[in-house]
Amino acid sequence: MTITDLPGPGSLCSPDERRSGPREPHRLVHPDHDVELQLVGEWLRRSDVVDGLRTAVDDAIRYVLDGARTWRFDLSSDDVDSDERSSVGTKLQYHVIEQLGLSKEPPLDTTIVGLPVEIKGTVRDNWMIPREGQCEITLMIQINAHELRFRAFLMRTHRAWLTGGKGNRDLKRSPRRAALALYALEVAPWTNLPNEPLRLLNREQLSVVFGRQGQVKRLTALFGYLPGVIIPRSSIETVCATNQDPMRRARQAKPEVLAQHDLVVLVGTWTSERNLAAELGFDLGDSGWVAVPRILVESTQAGV
Template sequence: MKQSLPDSIVTPDHRDHALLSTIAADITARAGGPEALATQFAAMLRRCVDDVIMTPKTGRRSYEELEKTEKTYIGTRVEIELRAMLRLPRGKLDTVVQGHDVDIKNTMHSNWMIPTEAVDHPCILVAADEVRARCYLGLIVARPDYLTAGQNKDAKKSVSAQGFANILWLLRHHPYPANFWRTVPPEIIPQIFAGASGNQRMAALFRHIQGTPITRDVVEAVAQQQDFMRRIRSDKGRGTRDLLAREGIALLSGHYDAPLIAALGLPHCTGSEFVSYRPVTQEQADLAAVHGVVLDWA
């Protein structure tokens, strides 16, 4: 998405304000409030993109590696997931909000392509910026004077530079969970995936990336096994947790080890996240032992 976006001019005296503010209020209420909308929306977008990349099955780690048809499918997936998230019905266009037919448009770039059937109708505009880890949710009435004069071969037009000011934003430049693999130094990735077994790959993951919460999806991607969660537990000295403990590294679960994670001053982990850490003092090693995490530490 464009880094510089004009301020919205959709104020009470704007011709689209009444319609768009009504739709915005309904969307926000359906999500459970502004904070819930922001949290659910960002997570939904991340899931839609990652589920198409399919790192566990394909080994691909970024949007840029997708085929053209897969990139197109992300838009369809977002439409389906957004309707489900907000419990919205199907309509003549993509959905119906407060009795109005509404189109849902998604982009991973800097603009949206508006089909002819959506012209003069309200549109829900969705965007994900993979590079800057930001997401966007806006509303616009796709009036002809908000759209470009030119069109593509399918007669679709995009929002004009001036048209952007007529977007009512629900979320703009909002933080969006980064693609995990973009945060990993490129030279580390081959080392993580070089292991011949799931345990070896996961041990490499948590050995190289410490102090950072890692999601269950990433664990699955690295394990490349159906019973990947078994690999992360202690397993008669053979599990990933056992391997790392012998190296003095604690592998902690946000669900089971939250008190120890907090005591060590590590970032908060959700119940489905994991974090590894090598104690740097004897007191930290003793603290881990008190919480039942015994390490070979010196």
């Protein structure tokens, strides 16, 4: 269906019957005149929505990958099957609710300014809108696993703007591209997700970091391969998957990294090291790690 064929404002919209009962046919309203949609959009704009969604998407991906038990760190990898990849969208709604300070509330996924809102995530090119979500306000998040980025839209997912036919077996339908272009409000443009340092390693380096040597030797190699790159706790847990106390092994690797690579490992857990890292331009938060050249650390400490 092209833009010219798409039903516009003023046209009649007849939703599919829902489990909760039929919804009456109604006239389409342009988003600019949809008061409820605008209220939800205004609330999202006032909140720190892009950063919140960024964290929610990253958390959902890491939850599904479960690196601390599976050694996996790349959602686009062949090690992740399609069902697992799709489950990111299912998990995402809970992380979005948490990050935006919302609550899980019927009749949809949550409420914003007292209005029901559906939350749909996808790792594909479209979203699957259930019958209960037809003609409702929907926050739609799209994840590009290959390029490690996401974007989000807010849309009143009218039945008239969804795909036709019988839908899938659950009668879920997707927003038409023309409708998305015309009637969706951008909540977040394409935004990069937090970096996964393990994706920066080449095949040879990965074979060492995930090799058969002990954890300390493998972590020493990891820091040596990635000087100046902030490494989150989750990446260390992935490298040391199924082993106990990986943070202790990472601390034990610090003198080895200095001896072998002339790099000082700074840890966000310790206030003095976190502050020193900040002086060097690294934001470790309370759990990040970074290996920096010894000469830089010494000159900074000396006030040079």
